[in-house]
Amino acid sequence: MAGVRGVGRKPHPELGQSVTGHHLCHHRHLYQESRRGRVGLTRGKRSADGRMRIGKEADMDRERSGSDDVHGEVERAQHEKPWQRYLEAELGLRHYWYPALFSHELQEGETRPETILGERLFFKRIDGRVYCVEDRCLHRGVPFSVRPECYTKHTLTCWFHGFTYDWRDGKLVEILSEADSALLGKVGLHAYPTFEKHQVIFVWIGDGEPADIREDTQPRFWDEHLVTHPVVRYKIKCNWRVAAENGFDAAHIYGHRHWIGMQQSGRIRPFGTYPSRQDIVQVLTEDGKPKGIVKQDDIHVYARQIEGQEVRVPLWPKDAPAVVQTEPRAGWVGCYLPCGLQVEGFPKPGKVHFEWYVPVDEDHHYYVILHAGYARSEEERQAFYAEAEPLAKLIWQEPGAKPEGFNNFDAFARKWSHHAYAREDWWHRERLFKPDYIITQWRMVVSKHARSIQRRGNCAPMEVDEGLS
Amino acid sequence: MAGVRGVGRKPHPELGQSVTGHHLCHHRHLYQESRRGRVGLTRGKRSADGRMRIGKEADMDRERSGSDDVHGEVERAQHEKPWQRYLEAELGLRHYWYPALFSHELQEGETRPETILGERLFFKRIDGRVYCVEDRCLHRGVPFSVRPECYTKHTLTCWFHGFTYDWRDGKLVEILSEADSALLGKVGLHAYPTFEKHQVIFVWIGDGEPADIREDTQPRFWDEHLVTHPVVRYKIKCNWRVAAENGFDAAHIYGHRHWIGMQQSGRIRPFGTYPSRQDIVQVLTEDGKPKGIVKQDDIHVYARQIEGQEVRVPLWPKDAPAVVQTEPRAGWVGCYLPCGLQVEGFPKPGKVHFEWYVPVDEDHHYYVILHAGYARSEEERQAFYAEAEPLAKLIWQEPGAKPEGFNNFDAFARKWSHHAYAREDWWHRERLFKPDYIITQWRMVVSKHARSIQRRGNCAPMEVDEGLS
Amino acid sequence: MAGVRGVGRKPHPELGQSVTGHHLCHHRHLYQESRRGRVGLTRGKRSADGRMRIGKEADMDRERSGSDDVHGEVERAQHEKPWQRYLEAELGLRHYWYPALFSHELQEGETRPETILGERLFFKRIDGRVYCVEDRCLHRGVPFSVRPECYTKHTLTCWFHGFTYDWRDGKLVEILSEADSALLGKVGLHAYPTFEKHQVIFVWIGDGEPADIREDTQPRFWDEHLVTHPVVRYKIKCNWRVAAENGFDAAHIYGHRHWIGMQQSGRIRPFGTYPSRQDIVQVLTEDGKPKGIVKQDDIHVYARQIEGQEVRVPLWPKDAPAVVQTEPRAGWVGCYLPCGLQVEGFPKPGKVHFEWYVPVDEDHHYYVILHAGYARSEEERQAFYAEAEPLAKLIWQEPGAKPEGFNNFDAFARKWSHHAYAREDWWHRERLFKPDYIITQWRMVVSKHARSIQRRGNCAPMEVDEGLS
Ligand code: FES
Ligand code: FES
Ligand code: FES
Ligand SMILES: [Fe+2]
Ligand SMILES: [Fe+2]
Ligand SMILES: [Fe+2]
Structure with a gap:
């Protein structure tokens, strides 16, 4: 358990972990240590x-x-x-993982919107995995979540003009109201990485690789x-x-x-x-x-x-x-x-x-x-x-x-x-x-x-x- | 029907109108015409x-x-x-006519407030004609509409201090609480031109002649x-x-x-x-x-x-x-x-x-x-x-x-x-x-x-x- | 009754007071007197x-x-x-007395919050006298009034960490969660002077001596x-x-x-x-x-x-x-x-x-x-x-x-x-x-x-x- 500052830690009785290292903090002026004040106290x-x-x-x-x-x-x-x-x-704080939902709040096939760090998110569970995209159509900015449409397993279609996105990467894969749109594959929603463990669904709020x-x-x-x-x-x-x-x-x-x-x-x-x-x-x-x-x-x-x-x-x-x-x-x-x-x-x-x-x-x-x-x-x-x-x-x-x-x-x-x-x-x-x-x-x-x-x-x-x- | 750009219009089957003119737009760079894309389509x-x-x-x-x-x-x-x-x-857009009410919403003698383009309006129908003035007394700014008082056919009196206006032109014609006010005839409310047709009451939001x-x-x-x-x-x-x-x-x-x-x-x-x-x-x-x-x-x-x-x-x-x-x-x-x-x-x-x-x-x-x-x-x-x-x-x-x-x-x-x-x-x-x-x-x-x-x-x-x- | 401008006042029939003085205003240009307009009126x-x-x-x-x-x-x-x-x-206006409560609104031992001139106040009646302090703990800013705690007659304790103040002067007299805090006696709440008469509780909103x-x-x-x-x-x-x-x-x-x-x-x-x-x-x-x-x-x-x-x-x-x-x-x-x-x-x-x-x-x-x-x-x-x-x-x-x-x-x-x-x-x-x-x-x-x-x-x-x- 390197990386902790201060006195050595006692092992946790149940878990048998012990403190083995002691990390020296480089900004001592801020976190200056002292033993004064302990003397003579029962x-x-x-x-x-x-x-x-x-x-x-x-x-x-x-x-x-x-x-x-x-x-x-x-x-x-x-x-x-x-x-x-x-x-x-x-x-x-940006570029962090956040717990967004409990697992039981998103059953197979269900969708659910949440706002985190001011961003409008939209979740769906597909084949057990949780996906998350921006809850805002890149066309006219409407939230998908007020009338979600999913024609196929991996896609989300906007109820307004039929822009259709892939849940997995946010890419625009089809537009139902236009013939062979030149936009297909060129634009997409922000897709948020997710992670699920111990009944918590986490989402990465940030750019680039989580x-x-x-x-x-x-x-x-x-x-x-x-x-x-x-x-x-x-x-x-x-x-x-x-x-x-x-x-x-x-x-x-x-x-x-x-x-x-x-x-x-x-x-x-x-x-x-x-x-x-x-x-x-x-x-x-x-x-x-x-x-x-x-x-x-x-x-x-x-x-x-x-x-x-x-x-x-x-x-x-x-x-x-x-x-x-x-x-x-x-x-x-x-x-x-x-x-x-x-x-x-x-x-x-x-x-x-x-x-x-x-x-x-x-x-x-x-x-x-x-x-x-x-x-x-x-x-x-x-x-x-x-x-x-x-x-x-x-x-x-x-x-x-x-x-x-x-x-x-x-x-x-x-x-x-x-x-x-x-x-x-x-x-x-x-x-x-x-x-x-x-x-x-x-x-x-x-x-x-x-x-x-x-x-x-x-x-x-x-x-x-x-x-x- | 001059003034339209683009292809000639077909006559309307019921009304027998036909397109007779073709207006040349002077800002072609914005609205450039083209026939490309039509070729070969069934x-x-x-x-x-x-x-x-x-x-x-x-x-x-x-x-x-x-x-x-x-x-x-x-x-x-x-x-x-x-x-x-x-x-x-x-x-x-200012200096335009807007539909404010349906005719049936303003029966003879009735008053009704509406807000249009951010302006507070007050309507009354008198002898069948619709009048409209600002719904805000020029004295202390209160809305007339919360307690309208009309002593005579063409006037609107403010419930607060009795400033009395003519519905037809907004002019201050009397003040019930002052003896012979020097303000009479000198100030007035904005009076909005109205027009009624086909069960719609229009109002002119703008200055000057509509x-x-x-x-x-x-x-x-x-x-x-x-x-x-x-x-x-x-x-x-x-x-x-x-x-x-x-x-x-x-x-x-x-x-x-x-x-x-x-x-x-x-x-x-x-x-x-x-x-x-x-x-x-x-x-x-x-x-x-x-x-x-x-x-x-x-x-x-x-x-x-x-x-x-x-x-x-x-x-x-x-x-x-x-x-x-x-x-x-x-x-x-x-x-x-x-x-x-x-x-x-x-x-x-x-x-x-x-x-x-x-x-x-x-x-x-x-x-x-x-x-x-x-x-x-x-x-x-x-x-x-x-x-x-x-x-x-x-x-x-x-x-x-x-x-x-x-x-x-x-x-x-x-x-x-x-x-x-x-x-x-x-x-x-x-x-x-x-x-x-x-x-x-x-x-x-x-x-x-x-x-x-x-x-x-x-x-x-x-x-x-x-x-x- | 010196200090009034204008014509001499008549005694009040019931109280026998009379106007004895006449204060000359030094900014005559603003409040210029005139008798014109009275002539000839019945x-x-x-x-x-x-x-x-x-x-x-x-x-x-x-x-x-x-x-x-x-x-x-x-x-x-x-x-x-x-x-x-x-x-x-x-x-x-700051540095003035304001009527805050009626006497019957604050019975012996009762507390009551009010906002006056944008300041959050907290009142208590103790042994008949009314005290008033800021309704905001100086520690974390919470209002005392949502869960008032008074361990002793003259003190107010914050429900959050036990900061304890004297109602009479606002001083911090104890902190229940810290041993012998160095802050005691050094800081305090704003204490508002009060005055009660004729069933009205007044409070001084201002600094210094009222x-x-x-x-x-x-x-x-x-x-x-x-x-x-x-x-x-x-x-x-x-x-x-x-x-x-x-x-x-x-x-x-x-x-x-x-x-x-x-x-x-x-x-x-x-x-x-x-x-x-x-x-x-x-x-x-x-x-x-x-x-x-x-x-x-x-x-x-x-x-x-x-x-x-x-x-x-x-x-x-x-x-x-x-x-x-x-x-x-x-x-x-x-x-x-x-x-x-x-x-x-x-x-x-x-x-x-x-x-x-x-x-x-x-x-x-x-x-x-x-x-x-x-x-x-x-x-x-x-x-x-x-x-x-x-x-x-x-x-x-x-x-x-x-x-x-x-x-x-x-x-x-x-x-x-x-x-x-x-x-x-x-x-x-x-x-x-x-x-x-x-x-x-x-x-x-x-x-x-x-x-x-x-x-x-x-x-x-x-x-x-x-x-x-
Ligand atoms: S707003 Fe979504 S398709 Fe147009
Ligand atoms: S506010 Fe209308 S008369 Fe005074
Ligand atoms: S907020 Fe009042 S004691 Fe901490
Ligand atoms: Fe429509
Ligand atoms: Fe009054
Ligand atoms: Fe806690």
């Missing part, structure tokens, strides 16, 4: 069942002393904003014996970057505290949890591997004082310390270009939670959640599927349903975060705090490593009322 | 009942040989875009013995130019192929039909006459091959040729400035179909359809009216009703064409094909002959939610 | 019951002679537009023994300036003529009424006092001729003159910065009608109506409240209810006036008339005396569909 220990046992209370006051590099870095970064390209990436999809997906997506269960694909009015930052956000577990799953699991989760040290935030920049950030939270905050009154996580023992510092968590959370998150051990140990924030346009993203686990035999596979449905319900419920799934809060948080960023210049007015350190790192890795920024080109997404008089 | 013959009898199959491959001037012209034109003024005419309305209407509108039946006036979210091009579009008959009227009439219509030669497209530019384009389609496409599989018009005999070239059709389709279409012999021989694409604003037009025929006696008039209602149903049904009328497809096509042109720069990205030759000619005649382009001036159309809190 | 006399008794018909023709300074001034002003700052005040609220409220609001009854707070799609001008509008009583209260009171009101002389329009500019305009209408128009036909106020006696000039009304109507109106003797003698046009954003204002009277004893107070409810119904009814309240017409008029001003450049195209003289004066006093103009800064109002996917 840490909790992780027991076999994954629950944290408290040693003794950490004197967290020291944490924000002059030697607090993380806080200082956040202050510096939000002042200097060394993430200019990220600010321009309103519409997403990159290796392994570079554009979360690492565990390629784990041996992985089995998956699609949870939801849900459109949210929120820019994809605000969504990604929310997904990866260290401290927003505060907002999740009412989640019924917390009560059910018996695990007591803190108000906030975040990395105290820069060196347990790993910046992934190795060539040929997914780029992104992996963090390990070691600070866990269980109680604070407000107006002299203690505000304490319910059920957190009265005599337990307010703040606990642990060894960096073995369970990882990573955020990967272009827009994917991977959470290990969620919603329970041995599972992997994948999610994506797929840009639709400047104001919307698709929130895509895929639940995964491991199965080495048919029996294990059956067990996985039997458990997947109830676990999926813990993760997501139709908005409005009670009790909510875990990630319903995230959908809520995003839709209410969008306004300030989109319309009140919040990219320049936000006031970040120490737990946002990983977010500043994320912005920088995107700025530095994104292949390309999607520009509002010749595509305009359909509006909700489009096609109505 | 043509069908039109029988007495108007149905085409096939001679033998045309070798259409030759049609797109190096000598295909029509295709070349379309390629050249869409590259050079010699129709700049047309591109600027988003809001319509043009002769005969110049701004389709020629057969003035035919002797014409009788008419209003079909529909329907607002569509689509720019008027996209609408006009759709109405006049040669090859889009492909999209109409499911029309029930085709099956009922027993006529087999091709997938596409268009003029093969520039000289059967007539550019009307004579002074004092309607300007526009008249086309005669001679190519008819009944079958094509897709992926080696024949796609054939249903009921088209197996042994009949895939493509037929006929004599140019005696029935004419013409598109006229500012925005009118005339189709002879539709929906059946002996009838005339008029339609207009009246600009409302940049994103909407009114689709106005008028069915017409001829009657020389009261008996014939009765016959016309008896037949008009069922024929109107073949032409248009309330959207959603099944089976659809013929022109419902056009409304559908337009609303789905608008997006690319309005928001995706399709005016510069469209890929026209040979049957669009007549559309390139239309754009050029508008660019060259339009009296004026309507500019977004001091009028803004009311939005749907206007006046709601 | 005036009505005000009887004890407040109804006007007619003397003899005024020869109003003279009124618009060359010596009509008021008309001339309106013509000049609308040509030169000496109110540039007013034109820029789309979003309201002005004395007496300068920003209508003078009678501070009268001894005043008792009040909130009538309505209603959001209208109309810019606040258009609303204020409508409220103060001299001649628009024409539109109110169908009001049932007119019939009930037995008072016959004219079609229009306005000041004939500049010197009965008072421009209030004295330091430390409310700025604004007070007008006294002396011209009353009861009948005009349209197309030779007399249009007469119903019930106005046939032999009574069409136009009556009276002594300037003792009852005053005043319009005060930032956006308040005061009408004495409405809806009946002895009452005071307050209203405000509080800017929400460029396209909306809150119409706030407060009914008031006087009570020196508990008995009089009871009497006031007993009468207030039925009087309030005369003033305002839920839109749609019949018969309408008096001010429902104003809401109607405003919503239909907004379009032309907002989208058709009506600020530069309007055609004012003589009764608008007071409006030109209002515009000038705002332009000259407004402390500051609100600019679209870093706040954007939530849209109706905000937070929906």
Whole structure:
């Protein structure tokens, strides 16, 4: 597992992987490492069942002393904003693979339109394979999808004048209303490469030869014996970057505290949890591997004082310390270009939670959640599927349903975060705090490593009322 | 019938008119005539009942040989875009007559507001005559129409402060809330000239003396013995130019192929039909006459091959040729400035179909359809009216009703064409094909002959939610 | 009552106040006084019951002679537009007190968001006092109000990451998800000063120390023994300036003529009424006092001729003159910065009608109506409240209810006036008339005396569909 920065990783108990290399980052001035701030802190220990046992209370006051590099870095970064390209990436990153649909959303012979990164796409499954072309006739610009016509297996005919295209390469192969058109074979639609795995249909938004999809997906997506269960694909009015930052956000577990799953699991989760040290935030920049950030939270905050009154996580023992510092968590959370998150051990140990924030346009993203686990035999596979449905319900419920799934809060948080960023210049007015350190790192890795920024080109997404008089 | 370009016209069987002149166009480089491409083609013959009898199959491959001037012209034109003024005419052409209402929509004493070319108009019928003024008080800009007050026959009083105008000339004749205002007689509303004929109320959108309305209407509108039946006036979210091009579009008959009227009439219509030669497209530019384009389609496409599989018009005999070239059709389709279409012999021989694409604003037009025929006696008039209602149903049904009328497809096509042109720069990205030759000619005649382009001036159309809190 | 310009004021019968001073305006070129136009006019006399008794018909023709300074001034002003700052005040005047809520809308412990002058505010009542902070977390910009959390009496905690603020000064006092944040005490929300009186909660929109609220409220609001009854707070799609001008509008009583209260009171009101002389329009500019305009209408128009036909106020006696000039009304109507109106003797003698046009954003204002009277004893107070409810119904009814309240017409008029001003450049195209003289004066006093103009800064109002996917 070369290419990670920071401290050596522990092997994953279930998968037997181990960290064997250590990639030296060449832009140290941005991601300077430090061990300061760790000295003298008492840490909790992780027991076999994954629950944290408290040693003794950490004197967290020291944490924000002059030697607090993380806080200082956040202050510096939000002042200097060394993430200019990220600010321009309103519409997403170009030349990447994106999850567009779940496999079950496109049955054999079915067609389906979607807008991704502002581009109008049209999908069809033919003989099991998924094809995708621009959903816009090159003649008069109409969407095929409002009245799709397919005379033969591999062709798509426009309902207006009969321009007929090959799904496989987008080429114009016939025009039903003209005799032997001189245009045949000379022009075509943009055809989008697709890839399907683990019940997810990916599409390449970019020009030229697509990159290796392994570079554009979360690492565990390629784990041996992985089995998956699609949870939801849900459109949210929120820019994809605000969504990604929310997904990866260290401290927003505060907002999740009412989640019924917390009560059910018996695990007591803190108000906030975040990395105290820069060196347990790993910046992934190795060539040929997914780029992104992996963090390990070691600070866990269980109680604070407000107006002299203690505000304490319910059920957190009265005599337990307010703040606990642990060894960096073995369970990882990573955020990967272009827009994917991977959470290990969620919603329970041995599972992997994948999610994506797929840009639709400047104001919307698709929130895509895929639940995964491991199965080495048919029996294990059956067990996985039997458990997947109830676990999926813990993760997501139709908005409005009670009790909510875990990630319903995230959908809520995003839709209410969008306004300030989109319309009140919040990219320049936000006031970040120490737990946002990983977010500043994320912005920088995107700025530095994104292949390309999607520009509002010749595509305009359909509006909700489009096609109505 | 001077002023037409191209081949001589055949007399209209019912009306006995004949083409007597031939107007020489002075911009030959744009509309260069050619007879090439006709040589050696076998043509069908039109029988007495108007149905085409096939001679033998045309070798259409030759049609797109190096000598295909029509295709070349379309390629050249869409590259050079010699129709700049047309591109600027988003809001319509100024200094023209437009059909605003059907007569039955404005009964004696009634008032009615409409927005045309972005201007807010207010109509009233007084003693049978139709008057029209700006629907905007010159004082505080409110629309009269939300609470019209008419104290006397010829006046309109604003509900706000009692400014009182004469419907006939717009002049401010009294103010009920001021004693002997110094403004009386000095200021006034814009008063729009109107004209009513054949159950259509026209309004002059322009300044100064209106043009002769005969110049701004389709020629057969003035035919002797014409009788008419209003079909529909329907607002569509689509720019008027996209609408006009759709109405006049040669090859889009492909999209109409499911029309029930085709099956009922027993006529087999091709997938596409268009003029093969520039000289059967007539550019009307004579002074004092309607300007526009008249086309005669001679190519008819009944079958094509897709992926080696024949796609054939249903009921088209197996042994009949895939493509037929006929004599140019005696029935004419013409598109006229500012925005009118005339189709002879539709929906059946002996009838005339008029339609207009009246600009409302940049994103909407009114689709106005008028069915017409001829009657020389009261008996014939009765016959016309008896037949008009069922024929109107073949032409248009309330959207959603099944089976659809013929022109419902056009409304559908337009609303789905608008997006690319309005928001995706399709005016510069469209890929026209040979049957669009007549559309390139239309754009050029508008660019060259339009009296004026309507500019977004001091009028803004009311939005749907206007006046709601 | 120093600081008024123009003729000396009569004492208010009930309150015994009298005009003791006369402020000399230093910009005489703008507000030049004149007595011309008064000579030789017969005036009505005000009887004890407040109804006007007619003397003899005024020869109003003279009124618009060359010596009509008021008309001339309106013509000049609308040509030169000496109110540039007013034109820029789309979003309201900054550094002023505004009525935000009625007291009963915010019970003890309740929270409530409002948008005023484009700023997102959040109110809470704690121990009877009203506090107000920005409704936007300084961290990620989310509104607190969608999920308010208050752990202790004086604090507000953000639902996202637990940033905790003091309602009293906006300071960040704790962060629940971080251990001992270095940000505590260093940053905070904007905290808005509030003031509550007569069942109205005011908020200071501005920076620095708020002005004395007496300068920003209508003078009678501070009268001894005043008792009040909130009538309505209603959001209208109309810019606040258009609303204020409508409220103060001299001649628009024409539109109110169908009001049932007119019939009930037995008072016959004219079609229009306005000041004939500049010197009965008072421009209030004295330091430390409310700025604004007070007008006294002396011209009353009861009948005009349209197309030779007399249009007469119903019930106005046939032999009574069409136009009556009276002594300037003792009852005053005043319009005060930032956006308040005061009408004495409405809806009946002895009452005071307050209203405000509080800017929400460029396209909306809150119409706030407060009914008031006087009570020196508990008995009089009871009497006031007993009468207030039925009087309030005369003033305002839920839109749609019949018969309408008096001010429902104003809401109607405003919503239909907004379009032309907002989208058709009506600020530069309007055609004012003589009764608008007071409006030109209002515009000038705002332009000259407004402390500051609100600019679209870093706040954007939530849209109706905000937070929906
Ligand atoms: S728009 Fe598709 S074929 Fe014409
Ligand atoms: S707005 Fe029409 S009279 Fe004033
Ligand atoms: S957005 Fe309010 S605490 Fe983070
Ligand atoms: Fe979350
Ligand atoms: Fe059509
Ligand atoms: Fe009013």
